[in-house]
Amino acid sequence: MPDAADGTVGVVIASVGAITPHGASAEALWEGVRAGQVAVAPVRRLPMDQYQTSVGGEVTEACKPAYDYAPGPDTRDLSLDYALTAAEEAMAASRLRAGVDIPAERWGVAYATCHAGWRSAELALREVQEGGAPDWRRYTYVPPQAGAEVLSAAFGLKGPVLSVNTACAASAHALAHALEVIRSGAADAMLVGGSDAFTESAFAGFSSLWSLSPQAAAPYSKDRCGLSLGEGSGMLVLLSREAAARTGAPVVGELLGYGLSADGYHPTAPLPGGEGAAKAIGAALSSSGLAPDDIRYVNGHGTGTPKNDSAESNAVRAALGAAADRTALSSTKSMIGHLLGAAGAVEGIVTVLALRDQVAPPTATCVGLDPQCGLDPVAGKGRPMVFDSALSNNFGFAGANATLAFTRPGGRGAPPPAVGPDDIVLTGFGVITSAGEGAEALWEAYAAGHRQGVEEDRLRLARAEFDRSAAGSARERRRMDKISQLAVAACRAALGAAGAAGDEPALATTGVVLGTGVGPMESAERFTVPVLTEGVQAANPAVFPNTVFNGAAGHVAMALGTKGPTSTLTSGHAAGAAALGVAYDLLRAGRAERLLVPAVEAFSPATLDAYRSIPLFGSAAGRRYTLAEAGIALVLERRSSAERRGAPVHAVVLGHATASDACGIGRWDPSGDGVERAMREALRGAGLTPHDIGALWANAAGLAAADRAELAAVERVFDLDHVRFEAPKRLLGEPIGAGAHLSAVLAVGAWRDGAPAGPVLVNSSSLGGTHTSLVLSPAPPTGTESGR
Incomplete structure (x- = not known):
């Protein structure tokens, strides 16, 4: 209040x-x-x-x-x-x-x-x-x-x-x-x-x-x-x-x-x-x-x-x-x-x-x-x-x-007056997944039902290969690990699609809010293993700076010249959704006009060994679940900023919400209570009811125990006879922290392919019971002010 x-x-x-x-x-x-x-x-x-x-x-x-x-x-x-x-x-x-x-x-x-x-x-x-x-x-x-x-x-x-x-x-x-x-x-x-x-x-x-x-x-x-x-x-x-x-x-x-x-x-x-x-x-x-x-x-x-x-x-x-x-x-x-x-x-x-x-x-x-x-x-x-x-x-x-x-309590200073309401719009995206480069390749794979990934030693994996030159010259890329290259390449493509590439004054005020769950494990492993086996003399000073989770966001800023608010969210398998929520709040508060929001994930050998060792993934049920690499970047900005530039508007972010099961590390509420609260709060913030939603882009990725909880929550909120239930991660793989980005790009693709042009809800969950829901629309709601 x-x-x-x-x-x-x-x-x-x-x-x-x-x-x-x-x-x-x-x-x-x-x-x-x-x-x-x-x-x-x-x-x-x-x-x-x-x-x-x-x-x-x-x-x-x-x-x-x-x-x-x-x-x-x-x-x-x-x-x-x-x-x-x-x-x-x-x-x-x-x-x-x-x-x-x-x-x-x-x-x-x-x-x-x-x-x-x-x-x-x-x-x-x-x-x-x-x-x-x-x-x-x-x-x-x-x-x-x-x-x-x-x-x-x-x-x-x-x-x-x-x-x-x-x-x-x-x-x-x-x-x-x-x-x-x-x-x-x-x-x-x-x-x-x-x-x-x-x-x-x-x-x-x-x-x-x-x-x-x-x-x-x-x-x-x-x-x-x-x-x-x-x-x-x-x-x-x-x-x-x-x-x-x-x-x-x-x-x-x-x-x-x-x-x-x-x-x-x-x-x-x-x-x-x-x-x-x-x-x-x-x-x-x-x-x-x-x-x-x-x-x-x-x-x-x-x-x-x-x-x-x-x-x-x-x-x-x-x-x-x-x-x-x-x-x-x-x-x-x-x-x-x-x-x-x-x-x-x-x-x-x-x-x-x-x-x-x-x-x-x-x-x-x-x-x-x-x-x-x-x-x-x-x-x-x-x-x-x-x-x-x-x-x-x-x-x-x-x-x-x-x-x-x-x-001090009651001391000098006061927060500035609330910034006037403004829609937060999606003006560009860059997409790199195992289906290829670009949103079109991703949509075609999903629409055609092409399942991604192959089994590699008891895990099904979908790896993302791409033209590395999009991340910079060979010399520049030597300083980057794969997630940094994914981030730079996807952000460069997103800025180009948003019509903001090369605009130095605009880039100086553009920020980066990055989401990643696995983070820099490639660099962390590459740095740490020699130190543990050979001693500190094996420590590589060129690799160490990339062991921080925000290293990829830093490479984006260095490569593209962005200087605005920059942060990294690491909320596990919901990291990208968390980044989108933080970016939305920063934009609504007037802390930035435009933000790049990339979500990036890449595998390292030790990371995959860790997944294999966890019973949830090592079981037969876990092998029906596909882990996917990805680099997906969205450009979010205040509508007033987009209109000044004549930028394309692909979607409007109407609201978001996050709720926790509070069950502990690697646990979630099987009743789906946290998922339900996140969905209802996101709808409330968007000023919508469940009947206004045309499609639900689910978190469901093939882990039955987690998927059942989400489905139970969805059935309490929505009438599934009237709402399309989309589960893209069962087909394209779980891109860990990039799941919300994956669904957002596919939602735009569905609208373009003839799906009803109404609001949709996107779910994303960590495997420790943190749930984020976002509401997107292809156009502002008629006669109402969107957002919280």
């Missing part, structure tokens, strides 16, 4: 929780930080003799969350344990119960990570090398979505569930997306945060880049020489201001706004002048109703590497102008290390508590300020300061930039 007549929705922070090198609570984190205590020390849990450093910000507190997701202690994953521990503190401190104070269906999760459960993958890969057979459950902990779904199950949260992976900016992105979920009216509350645990691959990768400091990192110092890795988790409970008032929840701060951008410059290095980061900072200010003079403190990205710190300082000066000289810029990483995907949430917590206590946190290790940085680093200990608002910066591999704007 809007807080004001102008349609704005305020979002408050009810509570926080953390487990970090400073201890197992948010207050322990804050007390250590404000005192300038450095918790970077020799790492004890991993053998460290081969790396560039032996120190890191290690969690030393015992970590025993109450929720039990594993069959035994030897199969637990620390990144999940850290997330649950921080979440337990945040949920308890909120004094709210899902299903009692706030309906479970109105409380969601936005979870972020960089390496997700990759430590579980390392242990499994090593066991395979030694001739063993790993417990198959280890593989289910590897995808980022596992963390989102374990949090949903632990607290019974059945609202929208997202997982986000933009490397070191991941949990800042999660907070931004959660803010939009609440403002859009899809949820009253969101549990948001990030988690990462030490991996051998991370230490080997950063060592191969010569990015690690031999002692605790010294951000902004003239003698700095690298970063310190850290681990842990931070979690925040966000509420609409109305829900907080209604429930009497505590309020420790407010999240006013955010800015997202892409550098489009380099896989690991920032733009030296900080132009991309400055764009994110400026967007955070404008979205929060703040002026540069309102900012007295910025919690900096501050990694301690020479290029990052000077680029960030340049960005702050560019965004704040003369006010930068009166602004403190400090780095929490100087004390706890770089927590990668958890950094944005943990540093956001530090910023909120700094505002509460009116203390600017320090850069504890800063000695001898680098004049190329030049801003006040608050060296030593925390400094008392009067300030109402503050920013927090996080910048990641692949040029992903994020800035968050926080304020």
Whole structure:
């Protein structure tokens, strides 16, 4: 519910929780930080003799969350344990119960990570090398979505569930997306945060880049020489201001706004002048109703590497102008290390508590300020300061930039008035599947009933082959793995179809929201296996940057010149649907005029071995299920933008919704309750009834247990005698995170081939009970305003 007549929705922070090198609570984190205590020390849990450093910000507190997701202690994953521990503190401190104070269906999760459960993958890969057979459950902990779904199950949260992976900016992105979920009216509350645990691959990768400091990192110092890795988790409970008032929840701060951008410059290095980061900072200010003079403190990205710190300082000066000289810029990483995907949430917590206590946190290790940085680093200990608002910066591999704007309860700033309603339209698509290249090839295969794929060692697979030159020159392609090549080639085709290729001013404001479930497993495997077998000397610095899930989105930005809001959604087999939903919300909120939304999947040997080991896929029933590679990109934009360009309009996105079964990793509700809620909410948001829908493009892909749940839900919502039930994945294969894109392209093909020109509903589900439904129409509904 809007807080004001102008349609704005305020979002408050009810509570926080953390487990970090400073201890197992948010207050322990804050007390250590404000005192300038450095918790970077020799790492004890991993053998460290081969790396560039032996120190890191290690969690030393015992970590025993109450929720039990594993069959035994030897199969637990620390990144999940850290997330649950921080979440337990945040949920308890909120004094709210899902299903009692706030309906479970109105409380969601936005979870972020960089390496997700990759430590579980390392242990499994090593066991395979030694001739063993790993417990198959280890593989289910590897995808980022596992963390989102374990949090949903632990607290019974059945609202929208997202997982986000933009490397070191991941949990800042999660907070931004959660803010939009609440403002859009899809949820009253969101549990948001990030988690990462030490991996051998991370230490080997950063060592191969010569990015690690031999002692605790010294951000902004003239003698700095690298970063310190850290681990842990931070979690925040966000509420609409109305829900907080209604429930009497505590309020420790407010999240006013955010800015997202892409550098489009380099896989690991920032733009030296900080132009991309400055764009994110400026967007955070404008979205929060703040002026540069309102900012007295910025919690900096501050990694301690020479290029990052000077680029960030340049960005702050560019965004704040003369006010930068009166602004403190400090780095929490100087004390706890770089927590990668958890950094944005943990540093956001530090910023909120700094505002509460009116203390600017320090850069504890800063000695001898680098004049190329030049801003006040608050060296030593925390400094008392009067300030109402503050920013927090996080910048990641692949040029992903994020800035968050926080304020004290009732402090300065306010979200801007709601943007006027505008249809979100589909203006172009690029398609690469096993059926060939182009939407026509895909439609012809489906219309002709050509089943895709062949059996390969107990799995049926449909591989996508394509003209790789569409991804760039041979030299450019050497830096890309297959999913990056698929993403660039599909996005280039989509921009061409939308009439936007080569328009440099337009591309500078175009963003990328990518969905992938399997992600960069080809690169992760190619990097990790030699490290495990031969040692850190085998770590390949050319491969390591592609091991982050947002690497493909970064390659799109670099290849095509897009600089707008850029993010990566990793919601398992529903990743592409999640990306479309996030893109829709960004466009409706006026955060972009146009977004490229690719969904990409490619196989690696270890990925396929993992699928084979999981009983669901290794059974005879599983062999009737086809896994498919794909690269499908859609161009979504505000109708006003499309009309100005004279762009073609193939479809209108009328609404979307996501619901969770809250059953846990790899589990779903056999009744189909979550699917039903997602469909009904998507219809409600679109302003339609089930009778308005002409076709249902189902998630059904040939796994009987999952398909039965969807069918039960569909039969409760629709009269199947009057709605076409399309199940394209049974024929064309399950393209993992690209399923919603596949159905959207086929829906357009069906309209062109003579199907009734009415609205359709597209379903997409993860195999952990996260369900997203989207409503598409070939034309705006007559006489009504579409969308939520």
